[in-house]
Amino acid sequence: xxxxxxxxxxxxxxxxxxxxxxxxxxxxxxxxxxxxxxxxxxxxxxxxxxxxxxxxxxxxxxxxxxxxxxxxxxxxxxxxxxxxxxxxxxxxxxxxxxxxxxxxxxxxxxxxxxxxxxxxxxxxxxxxxxxxxxxxxxxxxxxxxxxxxxxxxxxxxxxxxxxxxxxxxxxxxxxxxxxxxxxxxxxxxxxxxxxxxxxxxxxxxxxxxxxxxxxxxxxxxxxxxxxxxxxxxxxxxxxxxxxxxxxxxxxxxxxxxxxxxxxxxxxxxxxxxxxxxxxxxxx
Amino acid sequence: xxxxxxxxxxxxxxxxxxxxxxxxxxxxxxxxxxxxxxxxxxxxxxxxxxxxxxxxxxxxxxxxxxxxxxxxxxxxxxxxxxxxxxxxxxxxxxxxxxxxxxxxxxxxxxxxxxxxxxxxxxxxxxxxxxxxxxxxxxxxxxxxxxxxxxxxxxxxxxxxxxxxxxxxxxxxxxxxxxxxxxxxxxxxxxxxxxxxxxxxxxxxxxxxxxxxxxxxxxxxxxxxxxxxxxxxxxxxxxxxxxxxxxxxxxxxxxxxxxxxxxxxxxxxxxxxxxxxxxxxxxx
Amino acid sequence: xxxxxxxxxxxxxxxxxxxxxxxxxxxxxxxxxxxxxxxxxxxxxxxxxxxxxxxxxxxxxxxxxxxxxxxxxxxxxxxxxxxxxxxxxxxxxxxxxxxxxxxxxxxxxxxxxxxxxxxxxxxxxxxxxxxxxxxxxxxxxxxxxxxxxxxxxxxxxxxxxxxxxxxxxxxxxxxxxxxxxxxxxxxxxxxxxxxxxxxxxxxxxxxxxxxxxxxxxxxxxxxxxxxxxxxxxxxxxxxxxxxxxxxxxxxxxxxxxxxxxxxxxxxxxxxxxxxxxxxxxxxxxxxxxxxxxxxxxx
Numbered sequence: 091x092x093x094x095x096x097x098x099x100x101x102x103x104x105x106x107x108x109x110x111x112x113x114x115x116x117x118x119x120x121x122x123x124x125x126x127x128x129x130x131x132x133x134x135x136x137x138x139x140x141x142x143x144x145x146x147x148x149x150x151x152x153x154x155x156x157x158x159x160x161x162x163x164x165x166x167x168x169x170x171x172x173x174x175x176x177x178x179x180x181x182x183x184x185x186x187x188x189x190x191x192x193x194x195x196x197x198x199x200x201x202x203x204x205x206x207x208x209x210x211x212x213x214x215x216x217x218x219x220x221x222x223x224x225x226x227x228x229x230x231x232x233x234x235x236x237x238x239x240x241x242x243x244x245x246x247x248x249x250x251x252x253x254x255x256x257x258x259x260x261x262x263x264x265x266x267x268x269x270x271x272x273x274x275x276x277x278x279x280x281x282x283x284x285x286x287x288x289x290x291x292x293x294x295x296x297x298x299x300x301x302x303x304x305x306x307x308x309x310x311x312x313x314x315x316x317x318x319x320x321x322x323x324x325x326x327x328x329x330x331x332x333x334x335x336x337x338x339x340x341x342x343x344x345x346x347x348x349x350x351x352x353x354x355x356x357x358x359x360x361x362x363x364x365x366x367x368x369x370x371x372x373x
Numbered sequence: 374x375x376x377x378x379x380x381x382x383x384x385x386x387x388x389x390x391x392x393x394x395x396x397x398x399x400x401x402x403x404x405x406x407x408x409x410x411x412x413x414x415x416x417x418x419x420x421x422x423x424x425x426x427x428x429x430x431x432x433x434x435x436x437x438x439x440x441x442x443x444x445x446x447x448x449x450x451x452x453x454x455x456x457x458x459x460x461x462x463x464x465x466x467x468x469x470x471x472x473x474x475x476x477x478x479x480x481x482x483x484x485x486x487x488x489x490x491x492x493x494x495x496x497x498x499x500x501x502x503x504x505x506x507x508x509x510x511x512x513x514x515x516x517x518x519x520x521x522x523x524x525x526x527x528x529x530x531x532x533x534x535x536x537x538x539x540x541x542x543x544x545x546x547x548x549x550x551x552x553x554x555x556x557x558x559x560x561x562x563x564x565x566x567x568x569x570x571x572x573x574x575x576x577x578x579x580x581x582x583x584x585x586x587x588x589x590x591x592x593x594x595x596x597x598x599x600x601x602x603x604x605x606x607x608x609x610x611x612x613x614x615x616x617x618x619x620x621x622x623x624x625x626x627x628x629x630x631x632x633x634x635x636x637x638x639x640x641x642x643x644x645x646x647x648x649x650x651x652x653x654x655x656x
Numbered sequence: 657x658x659x660x661x662x663x664x665x666x667x668x669x670x671x672x673x674x675x676x677x678x679x680x681x682x683x684x685x686x687x688x689x690x691x692x693x694x695x696x697x698x699x700x701x702x703x704x705x706x707x708x709x710x711x712x713x714x715x716x717x718x719x720x721x722x723x724x725x726x727x728x729x730x731x732x733x734x735x736x737x738x739x740x741x742x743x744x745x746x747x748x749x750x751x752x753x754x755x756x757x758x759x760x761x762x763x764x765x766x767x768x769x770x771x772x773x774x775x776x777x778x779x780x781x782x783x784x785x786x787x788x789x790x791x792x793x794x795x796x797x798x799x800x801x802x803x804x805x806x807x808x809x810x811x812x813x814x815x816x817x818x819x820x821x822x823x824x825x826x827x828x829x830x831x832x833x834x835x836x837x838x839x840x841x842x843x844x845x846x847x848x849x850x851x852x853x854x855x856x857x858x859x860x861x862x863x864x865x866x867x868x869x870x871x872x873x874x875x876x877x878x879x880x881x882x883x884x885x886x887x888x889x890x891x892x893x894x895x896x897x898x899x900x901x902x903x904x905x906x907x908x909x910x911x912x913x914x915x916x917x918x919x920x921x922x923x924x925x926x927x928x929x930x931x932x933x934x935x936x937x938x939x940x941x942x943x944x945x946x947x948x949x950x951x952x953x954x
Contacts, residue, residue, distance in 0.1 A: 110493025117486060162692035162843030164856030170692045170839035171832060174449050175718035179832025182825040187902060187917075190815050194914040202906075205921035209905075210829060210898050212928040217837045217894035219935050225841045225886050227854030229939040241933070247945035252858025257939075263932050267925060296534075298548070305554040305818060306534045312821045313559050314460060321456035321487065327445045329495045351490035358486040359457060362464045362479055370530055373469030448715040539739070550737045556821035560730030563723040563824060567715055567760070574713060575764040578698075578771025585770070589763055596759055600727055603752065607734040629759070636766040642778035649706050649873055652776050 103344050114354040121357040128365050129287065136283040137360050143279035144322045144356025148348040150272025151177045151326035154211070155262035155336040164256040167232050167335050169218050169266070174320070174327040176214075177273050181319050183210040184274015185281055189312065192282060200278055207274020211266040215258055222257045230257030235338050240264060265336030277319045280356075284311035284363055291367045314363045321359065322352040384583030387433055391508065394430020395477075398423040398515045402473045405522045414613035418620045420522030421601060423515060424565070425594030425624070431512030432572040432590035433583075438505035439573060443497070447577070450509060451570030457483040457506075458513020459562050463553070466518065467530040476514045484510025509569070516565035517558070520601050523617060524561070525552045525608045533558075536608060550607065557604055564600065568593035585635040592632050595625035663907035666812040670805045670903055674830075675896030677801040679884075681721060681830055682838030682891035684794035686846075687787060687880035688712030688761060690720065691835045693843035696865050698768060701777035703863030708780050710787040710876035711768045712761045718831035720760075721798070722824055728753035728799040729806055729823025736819075746807060750800040757799075758792045787876050794880075802826055805899065813907065826899075833895040841887035846879055854943060 106114075118141065125133035154177050157168025169176060188203025222228045231248040232238070233255030238245070241260050249255050258266075288307035293300055329348035334341050401423035407416040431454065439447050461483055465476025487510070488503030522528040525536075536551035537544050548554045572590040576582075598621035606614045637643050642650070684690075688710050689697040697711045714720045732749030736742055762784050769779045806822040809815045815822065847865040848857045869878050901924050909916030 104496040104498075106494040106496065110489065113489060114494060159692040159695040159843075160859075162839040163696065163848060163862070164840065164844045165859055165862075169836045170843065171718065171835040172446050172449070172716045174445065174452065175716050175828065176832050176836060178452075179718050179829045183829045183898065183902065186815070186817070186822070186825050187906070189817060190906060191914075191917070192816070198914050198918070201915075201918045202921075205905075205918050205925070206902060208925055209901055209921050210833070212925045212932075213897045213901070214833050214836050214894055216928045216932040216935070217833075217890055217897075218840070219932055221837055221841050221887065221890055223935050223939040223943075225890070226844050227943060228844075228856060229943045230936050243936075243940065248940065248943075250852075250855030250858075250946060252860055253856035254859075256856040257936075260933055260936055263929070267929075296548070303548055304816070305549045306551070308816050309553050309556040309558065309818055309821060310463070312817055313556065313562060314463075316559070316821075316824065317456040317459040317562070319456075320452040324445075324449045324453040324456070325487065325490060325495060327449055328443060328491055328497055330445075331443075332445055347495050351494040354494070355457075355483075355487050355490055359460045359483050362460050362483070366464055366467060369467045373471060446716055448719050451715075452719065536737075538737075554818070555733055555737065556818035556824075557730055557733070559821045559824045560726050563719075563726045563827075567719060567723045571714060571760060571764070572767075574715060575767035576771050578768060579775075580771040580773040585767070589767060592763065593760075596756060600731065600752065600756060604730055604734040607737040629763075632763060633766065636770040636779065639770040639773055640766075640779040641773040641776050644778045644780050644782075646782040647778075647780065649708055649867060650776065650778055651706060652704055 106347055106350060111350070114350050117354050118357045121361040124361050125364055128368055132287065132290070133364050136287050136364055137357065139283035140280050140360035141353050141356050143276040144318060144352040145349050146272045146276030146279065147181060147319055147322040148326040148352030149345055150269045150276060151323050152330065152334065152342050152345045152348065153265040153269030153272065153337055155258060155266050156333055158333045160254070160333070164226060164228050165253045166333060167230070167255045167257055167259065168262060168333060169215070169258065173330055173334065174323040177269060177323050178320060180207040180210045180270030181273030181277040182316065183207055184270065185277040185315060188274065188278030189281060192285065196282060199282055200275055203278025204271040204275040208267045208271035211270030215263045215266045219258050228256050230259040231255040232259045232335055232338070234335050234340060239338055261338050262336040277315055280318055281311050281315035284314055287364055288367070295367055295370055318356060318359055321355055325351045325355060387437055390430050390433045394426050395511070397426035398519065399473055399477070401426060402515065402519050402522060402528060405528060406470070408526050414526040414609040415616055417523050417526045417605065417609055417613055418617035420519040420528070421598035421617065421621060424519035424597065425591055427512045427515040427519065428568050428594040429587050429590045431509060431569045432586060434505050434508040434512065435570060435573045436586065437501055441499045441501070447574040448570045451566045453487060453506070454509035454513035454569055455517070455562050455566040457487055457510040459517050459558070461510060461514040462517035462521070465514065466528055466533060469529055472528045473518065476518050477511050480510040480514035481507050512569060513565060516569065517561055520561045520564065520597065521552055521558060523598065523601050524557055524605045526613070552608060560604070561601065564597040568597050580639055582639055585632065585639060588628055588632045588635055592625065592628040595621055595628055599625055660908060660911060663813065666808055667900060667903040667907050670808050671896045671900030673801040673805040674899035675892040677798045677805070677830055678834055678895030679888040679892030680794045680797035681834040683880050683884050683888040684791050684798060685717050685834065686838060686842040686883040686887060687794065687876045688791045689876065690714060691717045692839045693847055696843065696847050696863065699863040700865050701772050701775040705863060705865060705867060706777055707865065707867040708783060708873050708875050710765060710783050712764045712791065713768055714760045714764050716831070717835035718828045721831035722828040724753050724757050724795060724799050725802045725827025725830065726820055726824040727756060728803045730820040732803055733819040742807060746800060746803050750796055750803055753799050754792050754796045757795045758788050761788050761791055783875065790877060790880065798830070802830055813903065829898065830895055833898060834891040837894045838883060838887040838891040842879065842883045846882050
């Protein structure tokens with residue numbers, strides 16, 4: 091992404107503060123109670139879906155191998171772009187597939203979203219390796235581990251001098267696909283839950299048929315899904331602080347923090363999205 | 374990733390900009406309500422001006438936040454701002470005349486949660502994080518609400534989801550050709566997300582000057598207004614949209630010319646078709 | 657059956673449009689040094705290397721293209737709502753979006769360069785005059801093809817999203833695919849052409865980008881000329897494959913079973929896994945191993 095100073099290098103992983111944890115639990119419970127109070131069981135289920143979706147997104151971002159600017163110079167392994175935005179690209183491509191398959195039922199749509207996100211990452215990661223190998227003559231070498239946990243390839247002897255490793259090892263490829271699939275799954279889940287709420291409530295409020303309000307419901311659910319996706323992805327990116335190689339990277343172990351943060355943020359943003367139509371016509 | 378974020382010191386204090394931005398955007402957005410009172414659409418452009426005021430404030434906030442080095446790009450701050458803002462803005466819009474105030478409150482809640490999560494769970498431990506994310510969420514929400522009000526002439530939800538279509542000489546009401554039904558809000562989302570981060574991202578460096586950055590923020594706002602004014606031809610009358618377009622173009626030309634002058638003032642040299650000036654002593 | 661044949665035709669057309677879009681997108685961003693290689697263009701003057709490269713830091717490519725394409729789609733949607741012919745509407749919408757892109761590009765160059773005054777980097781105003789138009793032309797191709805592709809998905813394949821939302825989704829995906837594939841080629845092979853081939857840029861060489869061309873001084877048009885040879889087409893293939901497979905698996909296999917597209921999608925992912933592994937092993941066989949370097953930090 092853009093030129094920025096490196097993150098503060100902190101030794102080890104700092105656990106969340108007690109206050110942060112307590113606040114998260116309280117906020118999630120309050121949001122769930124509000125959802126039940128306002129939209130009954132349907133609201134409760136929808137909010138749980140949104141929280142799970144947010145968690146999946148934040149967790150998925152940690153799998154995506156992103157090297158940022160150093161990767162573009164062959165100085166660090168991974169894909170040369172920003173972590174939040176690459177995940178967003180995959181997740182939203184998944185949302186495209188999931189929304190398309192929505193009429194065939196919940197399970198098919200979710201699977202469609204996951205496969206859509208995974209497919210984007212599979213093709214992108216493969217093309218990244220094509221460029222690294224055939225365009226730049228650089229073999230894959232991780233900087234964080236000596237051995238690929240899946241293929242058993244060793245890396246140190248393939249690392250060129252003065253770099254932290256380069257290219258995209260197979261473990262990172264797998265991580266990218268998993269990350270894309272989780273992002274697509276999470277984004278589609280948020281979209282489907284909101285779409286369900288709006289398609290039930292809008293016809294009653296506006297005294298119209300489901301077909302007439304379809305575009306409004308789809309747009310609202312779609313833009314909220316995009317908004318919440320980006321919110322969770324950025325929180326996860328803050329957790330990663332810049333670059334990550336994939337599931338084998340030591341930074342991957344930080345994911346519980348992002349999961350808690352994403353669950354809480356999704357719960358709070360989600361309750362406003364679910365309760366959106368409660369106040370229409372009141373004022 | 375290896376460039377230090379440095380910002381210029383001095384200029385107008387941030388709190389002063391905060392107050393101007395908050396009050397200014399609130400008042401300007403309420404001026405669009407003159408549309409309802411006088412039963413015309415000529416006052417729609419005030420919504421765009423509210424967005425400009427909010428963006429100037431948001432730019433200064435981003436400058437404060439990003440001078441700490443987030444470990445990920447400046448654009449991510451714009452994404453989280455608009456991601457939380459869009460939920461708040463559309464929720465707020467459902468409350469009729471109270472829309473702008475409710476929007477600010479809801480945005481502050483979502484921003485506060487995101488900030489608390491970032492500091493206490495993800496452990497960014499950045500002193501201005503919570504305040505900055507609250508401000509950014511409000512800025513994002515006001516930008517969305519302002520530009521939406523500019524496009525359809527009202528900041529009320531029902532006005533955002535209903536539009537009219539001329540069909541064989543009859544005017545038919547429909548939900549499809551509306552700001553939300555047509556997903557124009559997605560365009561406004563991205564316009565805001567790029568505009569809010571661009572000014573600081575474009576001006577960062579040791580020679581950053583507040584007046585130049587803020588002038589660029591206004592320029593981005595007016596540029597966004599131009600496009601929204603063109604889109605608004607589809608929703609509001611020809612003459613009101615033309616008024617909005619003219620005001621946006623005048624504002625944009627003024628700020629763009631001013632910005633170029635300020636860049637000329639701050640630049641090391643302003644050269645046309647000259648070779649590289651190697652520094653004394655050689656590189 | 658006829659419906660499927662029609663669907664396959666649309667899928668192929670959408671894939672072709674996406675391929676053009678990806679190639680134009682990467683070439684555009686490389687001419688402007690957008691995305692990650694931007695950091696080096698920004699860093700060079702601080703290391704004492706004054707250059708004449710276009711420094712257009714609007715945002716990362718995914719958000720930037722998210723805006724350009726969503727804006728083009730939104731304007732096209734609005735023109736269509738005003739009863740303007742779709743093709744004309746898409747052209748007009750893309751042209752206006754390109755205008756916004758051009759303005760953002762100029763302000764980004766002026767802002768970044770003016771802020772580097774301390775290091776003696778002057779603003780070369782002729783760069784703006786000659787490069788901005790070229791990036792705008794490439795951006796127009798990318799935006800027009802992507803918006804046209806989105807319009808096809810709605811009009812011919814019946815996707816439920818309205819045009820602007822679809823533009824936002826595919827714009828971000830376009831930027832993600834283009835930046836991921838194209839950035840290393842421009843960043844390593846072009847900016848650091850003088851470094852050894854087949855090795856990463858040593859961190860100590862950061863900022864020492866190539867500033868002189870075969871004749872005279874390098875400008876960003878030379879960079880576009882270079883990345884149009886491999887980085888651009890590769891990005892195009894990447895985005896084209898993504899769009900093609902995404903549509904193809906749904907259009908063709910949805911008739912067989914509602915789970916058909918998902919199974920085919922997983923099979924395609926596995927095929928790409930095999931291709932990727934083959935490439936990786938090929939590289940290990942042919943390019944290495946290098947003599948063990950001094951123990952790098954872990």
